[in-house]
Amino acid sequence: MQFFLNITLGGIASGMIVAAVALGLVLIFRATNVVNFAQGAMAMITTYIAYSVLHRGADYWLAFIVALATGLVFGAITQVVLIRPVQNKSPLNAIIVTFGFLIFLEGVAGAIYGSTTRTYPAPFSEAGQKLGGTQIAFSPFDVFVVLAVLVLMIVMLVLFRGTDLGLRMRAVAFSPEAARLLGIRVRPLLTLGWGLAVAAGAMAALLIVPTSSLTPNFMDVILIYGFTAAVVGGLDSPVGALVGGLATGLSLAYVGGYLGGSLEPMAALALVVVSLMIRPEGIFARPPPRRV
Amino acid sequence: MPVLDIEDLSVSYGAVHALTDVSFSAAEGEVTAVLGANGAGKTTLLRAISGLVHPRKGTIRYDGQQLEKMSVEKIVRHGVSHVTEGRSVIEEMTVEENLRLGSLWRFGRRERGAVIDEIYELFPPLAERRRQHANTLSGGERQMLSIGRALVARPKVLLLDEPSLGLAPIVTARLMAVLRDLTSASKLIVVLVEQNARSSLSIAQRAVVINLGRVVVFDAAATVASDTELRHHYLGY
Numbered sequence: 282m283q284f285f286l287n288i289t290l291g292g293i294a295s296g297m298i299v300a301a302v303a304l305g306l307v308l309i310f311r312a313t314n315v316v317n318f319a320q321g322a323m324a325m326i327t328t329y330i331a332y333s334v335l336h337r338g339a340d341y342w343l344a345f346i347v348a349l350a351t352g353l354v355f356g357a358i359t360q361v362v363l364i365r366p367v368q369n370k371s372p373l374n375a376i377i378v379t380f381g382f383l384i385f386l387e388g389v390a391g392a393i394y395g396s397t398t399r400t401y402p403a404p405f406s407e408a409g410q411k412l413g414g415t416q417i418a419f420s421p422f423d424v425f426v427v428l429a430v431l432v433l434m435i436v437m438l439v440l441f442r443g444t445d446l447g448l449r450m451r452a453v454a455f456s457p458e459a460a461r462l463l464g465i466r467v468r469p470l471l472t473l474g475w476g477l478a479v480a481a482g483a484m485a486a487l488l489i490v491p492t493s494s495l496t497p498n499f500m501d502v503i504l505i506y507g508f509t510a511a512v513v514g515g516l517d518s519p520v521g522a523l524v525g526g527l528a529t530g531l532s533l534a535y536v537g538g539y540l541g542g543s544l545e546p547m548a549a550l551a552l553v554v555v556s557l558m559i560r561p562e563g564i565f566a567r568p569p570p571r572r573v
Numbered sequence: 574m575p576v577l578d579i580e581d582l583s584v585s586y587g588a589v590h591a592l593t594d595v596s597f598s599a600a601e602g603e604v605t606a607v608l609g610a611n612g613a614g615k616t617t618l619l620r621a622i623s624g625l626v627h628p629r630k631g632t633i634r635y636d637g638q639q640l641e642k643m644s645v646e647k648i649v650r651h652g653v654s655h656v657t658e659g660r661s662v663i664e665e666m667t668v669e670e671n672l673r674l675g676s677l678w679r680f681g682r683r684e685r686g687a688v689i690d691e692i693y694e695l696f697p698p699l700a701e702r703r704r705q706h707a708n709t710l711s712g713g714e715r716q717m718l719s720i721g722r723a724l725v726a727r728p729k730v731l732l733l734d735e736p737s738l739g740l741a742p743i744v745t746a747r748l749m750a751v752l753r754d755l756t757s758a759s760k761l762i763v764v765l766v767e768q769n770a771r772s773s774l775s776i777a778q779r780a781v782v783i784n785l786g787r788v789v790v791f792d793a794a795a796t797v798a799s800d801t802e803l804r805h806h807y808l809g810y
Contacts, residue, residue, distance in 0.1 A: 445677055452674050455663045462623060463651035464678035464726070498730065 288483075288538035289417035289531065294423040294445045294531020298431035301509025302483035303514065303522035303529075304437065307487065308478035310516045311454040312471055313373065315364060318379040320507070321500030322386035323359070323479050324486035327352045329394055331487065332401060332495060339405045348483045356479025358471045362474065365468070390497035403491035426488045432521055433484060437477075441519070450474060506533065509549045515563025524565065528552075576600050577730055577762050579623070582631035582641075584614075584621050590786055591617040594632070597781045597791045599730075604756050606777035606794060608770045609666055614786040615766040616658060619732045622646045622764070623655035623784040635730060650678060652729035656719045658738065658766075664708035668699050668718055671707055675722035692721040695751060713744035717755040720748070724755070730762045737769050745769065747774050774798040782807050 302320065309317045312501070317323075321539070331348035363382060367374040377532060428495035441447035452460040453470045461467055485507075486500055493499050510529040512522025536548040577599040584592040586658045592614045599605035620626045622633055624645040633640040640648050654675075662671055675773075680688055693700035696717040698787050702710060707718060718735055723731060733752075735746040753776040756763050767773035774780060777794035784807055790797060797803060804810055 301638075342807055355707070445682075448674060449677065450668060451666065452663055455665050456661070458625070459661050460674075461645040462625075462649060462655050462661075463674050463722070464646050465645050465674070 283415060283417075284538070288534045290417060290419040290423065291466050291538075292531035292534025293514045293527065294419070294426050295531070295534060296510075296527040298485050298526075299503065299506045299510045299529050300523045300526020301433060302503055302528050303487065303510035304433070304519055305478040305482035305485065305540040306511045307514075307516060307519055308437075308474055308481065308508055310511070311449070312474035312478075313364065313368065313375075313526075315379065316508075316516070317478070318381040318504075319359075319374065319386060320479070320482045321392075321486075321504030322383040324352070324482035325357055325390060325497060325500045327355060327388055327479075327483035327565075328401070328486045328495060328499075329390055329492055332399065335402070341402060345404075345487060349480045351478040352480035352483030357476035359479070360472045360475035360553055365471075368471075381410050388498045394497065396496060397552055399495040401490040401495050405540075407491065424490065429484065429488060433481060434519070437481075437519060441479075476502075505546070506530075508547055509553050512553050512563060515566030518563065518565035521563050521565030525563070527573045576635075577616075577764070578634040579622070580634070582618070582621060582633065583629045583719060584617050584626055585629050588735040590784045591694070592621065592628075592783075595786070597779075597788060598700055599762045599764050599779070601729075601762055602757055602760045602796075603633055603778040604752065604765050604773075604776050606770075606773040606780040606790040607764060607766045607783060608773065608780060608797075609789075610809070611768070612785075613783045616734055617786075618783070619655060619657075619734050622648075622730075622732055623737055625655075626678070649726075653732065654723035654726060654728035654730070655732040656736065657736040658721045659737045660711070662707040662715050662718045665706065667706055668710070669703040670770065671718055671722050672699075672725050675725040688725055690803070691722075692725050694772050695724070695755070696721050705808070707722060713740050713748075716740060716744075716748060717777060720752075730764070732764050732766075734764070734766045735768060737767060737772060745772055747780075749773075756799070770804070771810055 282287055305320050307316060309315055327348040330351050331547055333346040334344040334347045348363055363378050364375065367378055403422045405425050407420045407422045409416055409418045449465050450461065450470050450473065452465060453467050457467050489503055490499065511522055512523035513528055514525025529549065533545045533548055534551055537545045580593040580596050581599065582592055583590065592784050595618060607618060609615050617626060621628050622640065622641060624640065628641050629643070635651065635653065638651060640651065640653070643651065672692055673685060676685045676688055687689060699721060701716055704772065707715065708732065710718060721738065731743050736742070736748055749772055752763060765777065774794045774797060778792040779789055780792060780795065781799040782790040789807060790803060
């Protein structure tokens with residue numbers, strides 16, 4: 282029972298990180314119909330920048346803020362320079378651009394930092410805690426991870442549901458032409474959407490890197506899990522990203538815990554295949570338009 | 574008196590000439606009906622006025638400004654609202670959110686409630702469904718929402734593309750009555766594109782008949798309605 286509890290708690294913590302990655306993918310897909318294959322690599326770059334800030338003597342939280350701010354700017358610039366020119370062309374163009382950008386960024390990181398494995402500190406202890414005499418594998422850092430992603434989700438929810446800016450951003454995502462005809466300037470909002478999505482990815486990377494290690498391709502696997510979560514939850518649903526992330530995290534934790542860690546990537550693939558067979562649009566995807 | 578003045582407007586899609594040397598004007602407090610068969614260029618005309626397509630040549634003037642050089646967003650902020658064909662509501666949003674969107678650029682937070690309430694008075698079924706998603710509305714309610722969303726910003730020029738398409742005759746009649754009253758009361762310039770020539774001529778003061786991208790007739794609506802040969806030839810009744 283304790284083993285089951287421990288892998289469940291571990292699955293929740295990793296599921297929340299996967300949810301943050303999936304949220305970044307969903308934010309971009311909703312706004313621009315582009316699957317950003319470079320999401321993980323962009324988050325890797327912001328993590329290296331945070332690492333450089335840390336190594337100049339700054340404290341953890343300053344590096345954390347620098348990574349998020351860099352993600353915001355990096356995402357915005359990427360949208361303007363790389364995505365805007367292919368925005369209204371064939372979807373294949375955007376896929377090739379983001380995939381090429383992934384390879385480029387990993388190459389640049391490798392050239393600057395090398396392929397040496399580096400460690401990144403956690404702001405809180407990563408050791409499990411005793412709860413009522415029972416040792417549980419849920420550390421203060423895991424609590425931070427869960428709270429950080431919940432705060433991110435709440436901020437996004439308030440932004441999109443409670444502010445005029447969010448209302449505009451949703452309108453642009455759902456119907457750019459209708460938004461323009463209502464006097465909404467579409468381009469800056471698409472740029473902001475990319476900025477927010479990459480900032481969300483940057484946060485996910487900062488949450489995974491202390492328990493992983495910093496290398497130019499450390500986000501590759503987590504991006505696959507994030508993509509799995511986004512497909513399971515629905516590529517256009519932020520709620521789906523959260524639920525899909527948790528479902529993915531828990532599924533992988535159980536597979537890893539009971540069948541062996543080497544089967545986790547296979548389990549992610551199986552989850553995508555089963556999800557596509559049962560509900561191809563995802564659990565929380567928008568219902569198709571209904572004519573009355 | 575401000576007039577929407579269109580002069581020698583030509584629009585092409587590649588090698589296809591959708592509009593050629595179209596000229597007419599629409600006056601304040603009047604409905605100008607744009608009539609013609611499918612593919613005549615009526616929708617392209619409205620899309621050119623609202624900036625969604627760029628003309629090859631010609632001018633679109635309103636209130637001292639040349640609209641054909643402006644972006645869509647600027648044209649909207651200059652007082653031109655365009656209700657596109659097909660009840661272009663945002664289906665994933667509620668009725669209230671759709672209306673709020675229409676008011677965002679024009680009004681501050683405090684004024685918005687009052688202007689949205691005016692739309693609910695104009696179209697009472699929308700008030701009952703304010704919290705419902707737009708994809709749950711009937712065709713007539715969606716059309717009311719499209720028009721209400723355009724009106725909430727209190728435009729000076731309203732471009733309407735086939736508002737009666739697919740609606741029951743009783744709903745169409747009600748919409749047309751609202752449009753007629755609104756136009757005269759608020760000094761709107763309404764450019765109404767319709768296949769249903771009979772119903773649009775019944776509320777219009779002027780009419781433009783377009784055939785294969787060219788203006789055939791621009792005259793008083795009553796004159797067009799009484800010209801049997803013209804009606805038979807171009808309007809199908």
